Amino acid sequence: MIHPAHRLQDTKEYYFSRKLKEVRALAAEGHPIINMGIGSPDMPAPEAVVQALESGLKDAKAHQYQSYTGIPELRTAMARFYKKHYTVTLDPETEVLPLMGSKEGIMHISMAFLNPGDEVLIPNPGYPTYSAVTKLVEAVPVAYDLDATNSWLPDLDALAQQDLSRVKMMWVNYPHMPTGTKARDVFFEKLITFAKAHAILIINDNPYSFILNDHPKSILDIEGAKDVALELNSLSKTFNMAGWRVGMVAGNATYINHILKVKSNMDSGMFYGIQKGAIAALELESSWFDTINEVYAKRRQLIYNLVEKLGCTYDSNSVGLFVWAKLPEGVDAENFIDTVLQEKYIFITPGTIFGTQGEGYIRFSLCVTEEEIKKAIKRF
Incomplete structure (x- = not known):
């Protein structure tokens, strides 16, 4: 038997990969599962997008290897998007790099900047992939x-008192997943000052801003910001x-070029039709x-009703694709969601998968129809 690399010793199968096997098994037994755990949009992509894909399939270039940096029109569209919606100017040739999903970018960035033993600041609670990828690259x-x-923001003054001499990168994620917290300019300004003072590369993972x-x-x-920060979208x-x-x-051209060195050795570019x-x-x-x-707002209000029925509390000022709810005092999150899954056939995410600070919390996805949410409410 050939043993796996040491880097896999502390790497577990992704929680949703494991838990969804249990959910699928219950569904296969005929149980009426309602999945409120996964943030996978259930509505269709825009019709214009589908038409562009279909048209792209007929292009003579569609079935060839594609550029590692994407077609120029895609980079230009990304730069225009940032200018229009964020008032950020990006050079489409050097300051934006298309990725096959931002999760790919977490690995590429980590491989581009981290050496074994480098330290990485990881939010708790936060997206589990930040920590998993850090370990995979032996940081x-x-x-x-x-x-x-x-308000689910890092205490930068307290962090500055720690030994940061080996810290090379810091992951932040605002609007924050799983809590839905927004960050204001004053926080980002303080974060950039902190990063420059300690020579830390900041990566803001930003998929929920709209x-x-x-x-x-x-x-x-x-x-x-471009001196010390990158942004995934x-x-x-x-x-x-x-x-x-x-x-x-997106970010500084030098940083983007480092990432491209990794990416160009790992894939052959995004499918042409998808780029179109x-x-x-x-x-x-x-x-x-x-x-x-408009759809998500109606769903969120129904989720609030369900959360209240469960005796939980929530922050109505949060944004994003989830509702982060605090369980009644003393209730264990993982035991709670297991009971709900087995007795009510509803899958909810326990806050503990996002870190120890998620204990006592559960997360609901808005990627569930109003009809299904109403069914869930009736089961209680």
Whole structure:
């Protein structure tokens, strides 16, 4: 038997990969499962996007290897999108790199900048992939705690008192997943100052800025941000294109070139038709966001009703694709969701999968129809 690499010793199968096997098994037994755990948009991609994909399939270039940096029209569309919605100017030739989903970018960025033993500041609670990828590249994840008392923002003054001499990168994610917290310019300004003082590369993972959020922000809009920050973005949630796998990383041309060195050795470029569809999405009018947010707002109100029925509390000022709810005092999150799954056949995500600071919380996805949410409410 050939043993796996040491880097896999602390790497577990992704939680949703494991848990969905249990959910599928219950469904196969005939149980009426309602899945409120996954943030996978259930509405279709815009019709103009689908038409652009279909048209792209007929192009003579469609079945050839594609450029590692994407076709020029896609990079230009991404730069225009940032200018229109975030007031951020990007050079489409050097400051934006298309990705096959932003999750790919987490690995590419980590491989481009981290050496074994480098430390990485990871939000707790936060997206589990940040920590998992850090370990895969043999760097060291260092959790920084977020909590409701500080509006789920890091205490940068407290962090500055720690030994940061080995810290090379810091992951932030605003609007925040799973809590839905927004970050204001004053926080981003302080974060950039902190990064420059300690020579830390900041990466803001920003896939939720248009979901139930009237004021989308980019960290790159802050003066001096390109010196020490990159931003990941995605079309998955914004345009109901999760399965299309289209994302981007934006920032300083030198940093982008480092990432390209990794990416160009790992894939052969995004499928041409998908690139054409992505261009169509990025060029849509802002009314598209109004359309999807009208649906999500109705769903969120119903989820609030369910949350209250369960005796939980929530922050009505949060944004994004989820509702982050606090369980009654003393209730264990994982035991709670297991009981609900086995007795009510409803899958909810426990806050603990996002870190120890998620204990006592559960997360509901808005990627569930109003009809299904009403069914869930009736089961209680």
